[in-house]
Amino acid sequence: MNPEFSPEFCARLREAFRRTGYDTGGVMAALGPMAHAALGRGEPELAFRASSDAGELGTLIRLFLLGGDESEAAVRAALAPLPLEDALGTGLLRGERDALRAGLDVRPHGDEEGDWWVVSDLDADALGHQVPPEHVLGVGHASLSLLRATLRRPVDTLLDLGTGNGVQALHATRHARRVTATDVSPRALALAQATFRLNELDVELLRGEWFAPVARRRFDQIVCNPPFVVGPARVDYTYRDSGLGGDDASALVVRQLPAFLNEGGVGQLLASWLHVEGEDWADRVSRWLPANTDAWFVQRDVADPGLYVGTWLRDAGIDPRSPEGRAKAAAWLDWFAEAKVQGVGFGFVTLRRTGGEQPTIVCEDLRQAYDDPLGPEAGAWLDRVAWLREHGTELLETRFRVPGTVLLERVDAPGDEGWHTTVRRLHRTDGPGWQHEIDEAAAALLAGCRGVLPLSDLLELLAVAHGGSAEELAAAALPMIRELVRHGMVEPV
Missing domain, CATH: 3.40.50.150 (Vaccinia Virus protein VP39)
Incomplete structure (x- = not known):
C-alpha cells in the first residue's frame, strides 16, 4: 500500500519537526561534528550516544536517522501535535509499544538557502x-x-x-x-x-x-x-x-x-x-x-x-x-x-x-x-559555446586574456647541457581543473594574451620571433584557442 500524507497530516508533522528542531542545523548541533561524521561513514554508535541527551529531537534522530526502537511515550511526545495513531496508520511508523520504529525514511536536507525534509523508503x-x-x-x-x-x-x-x-x-x-x-x-x-x-x-x-x-x-x-x-x-x-x-x-x-x-x-x-x-x-x-x-x-x-x-x-x-x-x-x-x-x-x-x-x-x-x-561550469560552458558560435569567425580580431586562475606548469628533465623543458601544461586551478599540454610556441602566444593586442597581432609577433608565417601559425593556433575558450582558460576581453 502506498502511503498518503494528507495536507493536515503534513502540517502537524511539520509543526513537530519545527518544534523539536529536526532540521540539518538542529541535527548537527545535537550530534556534534564527530558523531555526525561517523554516521556518514555508516558508524552509528557515536550518534546513538550523542542523541541520548537531545530530548525529543534525539528521539526523532534515533527513529528516522539511526533506525532505532523507541518507546510509545517518547514517540508520542516527540511527534506532538501529530497523533501517534495517524503516524502508524499512514506507515510513517511501524511496530508497537516500546518497539516503535520508522516505517519510512524522513530526513532533513538543505542547501545554502534553507532546509527541507525528504520522504523515501528505508534502505536495505x-x-x-x-x-x-x-x-x-x-x-x-x-x-x-x-x-x-x-x-x-x-x-x-x-x-x-x-x-x-x-x-x-x-x-x-x-x-x-x-x-x-x-x-x-x-x-x-x-x-x-x-x-x-x-x-x-x-x-x-x-x-x-x-x-x-x-x-x-x-x-x-x-x-x-x-x-x-x-x-x-x-x-x-x-x-x-x-x-x-x-x-x-x-x-x-x-x-x-x-x-x-x-x-x-x-x-x-x-x-x-x-x-x-x-x-x-x-x-x-x-x-x-x-x-x-x-x-x-x-x-x-x-x-x-x-x-x-x-x-x-x-x-x-x-x-x-x-x-x-x-x-x-x-x-x-x-x-x-x-x-x-x-x-x-x-x-x-x-x-x-x-x-x-x-x-x-x-x-x-x-x-x-x-x-x-559542475552546475556553474555547465552554465559557463554553454555561454562560451554560444560566444564561439557568434564570434567564431572573428577570433583573429579578438583580444584575449588568460585568467589569473590559469597557471603554466613546466616539467624539466636533466640533459647534457643542463635542464630542458619536456612538458608545458596549462592548468586551470578552479572549477574542474582542466589541463592542456602545449608547446613552446603556444606558451609564447598565451603569454601575450593580456587583453591588449588582438590575436592577429600576437601571431605576427610570434612569426617574427620564431619564424614561419602568421597564416601557418594561425591555422595551428585557432583550434587550440577555441578549445581553451570552451574550457575557460582564455577569455575574450
Missing part, C-alpha cells in the same frame, strides 16, 4: 533484507551529484523527469517559477507528494512512462535522474531498471529530451554508456543526439563489468555470495560478455536546444577529483 540496512521492486531511493550519491551538476539560473518552467522522492524538484523550486515532476511508479509519486506537502510546495505531479505525461509540452529546463543501470532488458527495481537493454534508457532520454525544450532551453541528466570492444564511447553517445542540439558529455567514471554488477547487487541488498546473487551476477556478466562490453561509463550530460545553428558536441573525460560543483 534499515529493512534488514533486500528492498522491494517499488523501492523509492533516498538522497544518495547519484542524486547529490546531479544536484551539484544542475544549472541554477532563473527559468519559468522546469520538468523533473523521473522524480523519485522529489529531491531534484525541491531544489528546482529555488529557481523555477513552475515545476512539473513525473514518474512511472505510483509509490514514488506518493512519496514525492508527501515530500512536497511536508515542505509546503506546489509541484505538478504526473504519472507515466518517460515523456508521455508531458506530450506536446515544452519547458525551459529539464532535469532527469533516469533508471540508467545497464544490462539485460528487465525490471527488478523501478528506481534503477528501465526494461530497456544495454544503455538504451540513457539513449532514449538524450534522443527525446531536446524536443521537449523551448528554444535555448537546457536539459541535464545522469547517464550511463557502454564501452564496447572496437568502439569509441564518444562516437556511441554522439549518435544518440538529435539535430540542433548542443551537447556536453562529461565522463566521470568507467567501471569494470564485474565491479559494476557487484555494486548494484549490494545496492539492492542482495549478497553476491548467495545463490540468488550468484545467479543474477552470472546472467548479468554473460550479457556483458555477449555484447563485448569492456566497461560502463557514467557521467553528466548537458543539452541545449538551438535554432538552426551548427551545434557543438563535446565528449570528454573528467575523472580527476575536484570539489567545485
